[in-house]
Amino acid sequence: MNPWLLAGVVAVVAVVVVVKRLAGEPLNVRDLFVTPLVLVGIGAWTLKDARGLGGADYAWVAAGLLLGVSLGVVRGMTIHVFEKEGVLWQRYTARTFAVLVGSALISIGFAMLASRMGMHPQARPTQLSIGVGFLGEALAVAARGLTSGIPFAPERKR
Secondary structure (H helix, E strand, O other): OOHHHHHHHHHHHHHHHHHHHHHOEEOOHHHHHHHHHHHHHHHHHHHHOOOOOOHHHHHHHHHHHHHHHHHHHHHHOOOEEEEEOOEEEEEOOHHHHHHHHHHHHHHHHHHHHHHHOOOOHHHOOHHHHHHHHHHHHHHHHHHHHHHHOOOOOOOOOO
C-alpha cells in the first residue's frame, strides 16, 4: 500500500476517534481496543517488512513502544469516565488535549533523538507509534472502568 495513503487513512481514523471521544461516547470494550490493536498490527507489519534493521534499531523501537504506552496511560488518566444510562461513558477533557500536545512534543523529541543517533527511518512506523499511544490510553481507561463497578456499554448493533 502507498505509504502516503496509509498515513492518510491512519490520520483520518485518529481524528474520528478523537472527535467521537470529545463529544462523549459509550465506553465499550470493542471500541476501546479495536483501533489501537489494528494500528499496532499495521505498524508491526510495516516493521516486519523493513530491511536493514539492526539490534540498535530494535532497541530504539522497544524504547519508543514503552514511551508511547506510558504517554498513552497518562493521557488515559485525564479522560472523564462516568455513568450515563446505567453504563460507562468516556469524554476527552481539556487536560486530555494538554497531555496530547505534551505527548506529541515528547514523541517528536524522541524521534529526533533516535534519528540523530542513527535509527533507521523504516524502524519508526507512524501507525505503530499512534497505536501504542491509543493502546496505553485504552488500558488506563479500561482499568478505571473495571474498578468503577459500572458495566461497560454493550456493543452497538451494526
